[in-house]
Amino acid sequence: MRVITQHQLGGPEVLTIVDAPEPRPLPTEVLVRVRAIGLNPLEARLRAGEFPLMGPPPFVLGWDISGVVEDAPQTWRFRPGDEVFGMPLFPRAANAYAEVVAAPALHLARKPASLSYVEAAALPIVGLTAWQALVDLAGVAEGDRVLVHGGGGGVGHVAIQLAKALGAHVITTAGAGKRAFVEGFGADEVIDYTAVDFTRAVRDVDVVLDTIGGDTAERSLAVLRPGGHLVTAVAEDDPGLAARYEAAGMRFSGVAVDPDPVGLRGLVALVEQGRLRVHVQETFPFARVADAHRLLDGGHLRGKLVLTL
Template sequence: MRVITQQALGGPEVLTVVDAPEPRALPTEVLVRVKAIGLNPIEALLRSGEFPPLLGRPPFVLGWDISGVVEEGALTYRFRPGDEVFGMPLFPRAAGAYAEVVAAPALHLVRKPASLSHVEASALPVVGLTAWQGLVDLGGVGEGDRVLIHAGGGGVGHVAVQIAKAFGAYVIATASKNKREFVEGFGADEVIDYTAVDFAEAVRDIDVVLDTIGGDTVERSLGVLRPGGHLVTAVSEGDAELIARYEAAGMRFSGIAVDPDPVGLRGLVDLVERGELRVHVQETFPFERVADAHRLLDAGHLQGKVVLTV
């Protein structure tokens, strides 16, 4: 089979397609013939060495988001050969998803709904579970809550807007002016152009803030929460000083490090099948053009997701 590996840290050019032996499924695992691979900004940071080395030093194979077809299983009742599945196996441990065949714990996958293509399904797990775990599991978002979602036009953000709306929230999102219509199209009740308006001055009485930006954005979000409000962040979870500030103000502060979650995946599938959730793929690239796909990741300001097709 073919895999995409790298021998050194660096720019997109370090990513190389090579031949490798197919993996073997351990007990309770399945082999998945991959049809599409969702790319995430964290993979560009790992490739370049700008993020703590979750995968150790090169050589390694990046990737977690996959959609494909089960080829075989080992001592698992969950799937049979021919089943179409998707998921985010093993995150944050190495899953080797930039490959034509992936061995994955069956528990980390769910059946792909017919209404999702493999491209769309591969784009959903990391961003969808981040949003689900942040808003539903941690945030407890429900009917009538006021929710602020930072970077509403990004991968996590555009999915989070839809999840919050599905649970009955009033949703405010921050986004640049050129993404306003994009974010409104996913159901946001208000969109704040962060390049022209200070959200900290424009928003009040928020029940839950979902942050994927960090830094000053997290600090200034304190002032928009109602008493007892909840900040959930995917990027500043270890900042002890921030946590202390929020707690001293009577607010809740939670960090989220997304993990494989079949319950959350099935929740996402349910929303998809009810027509309340869709994932936007900005661009697809063939497997061999992974370097071009990573250049798009490096450029930032994506609308939705980038996907490799296999």
């Protein structure tokens, strides 16, 4: 099979396609013939060596996959021919930039018929991040006011839809060029962060979801109601920030996404109800992974990028 690997840290040019033996599934695992691979900004940072989650090269990036079960020797969950998608093993290496992946059956779900392989591969990491932030940690409920920072991004555009499905009033920050985009996913209010300071534009928010980083999480303290809750996907390991929120009588949570069959099934249910869709800005053939990573490096994406096989 073909695998995308890298033998050194650096720019997109370090990504190389090589031949490798197919993996063998362990008990409770399945072998998936991959049809599409979702790309995430985290993978560009790992490729460049910004932090050592993967250890030193060589390694194979990737987690988001969709495809067809080819072998399921010791699990009752799937059979050969089943169409599946998921985010296996995160944050351990899943070696998903490959034509074939061995994955724990528990980390996969059946692909909804209404989702293409491309759309299904785009959903797991961003969908589960939003689910674990808004459902599991924040417990968003009917009538809550939710502020999603970065509503035009991968996590952001899914989080808008999930918060709406939970009955919330959704406010989001996005550039002027993305206003129509985020309104199309259900945002009730849009704050153009390039022209307006969000701390002056909104008050009495129940839940803030931070997908941006920098000083966004700290500044969000000013917009929360008493007892409000910040969930951050980018500053989860900042004890000083957590202490400031606690001292102000607010709740602080960091979400580090992990494989979650319950959340994955919840996302599938919303897709099947027509209440959730994932936007793919562009697809690239497997051989053009370097071009896809150049676009990842540029940031400011609308939704997701996906490799196709």
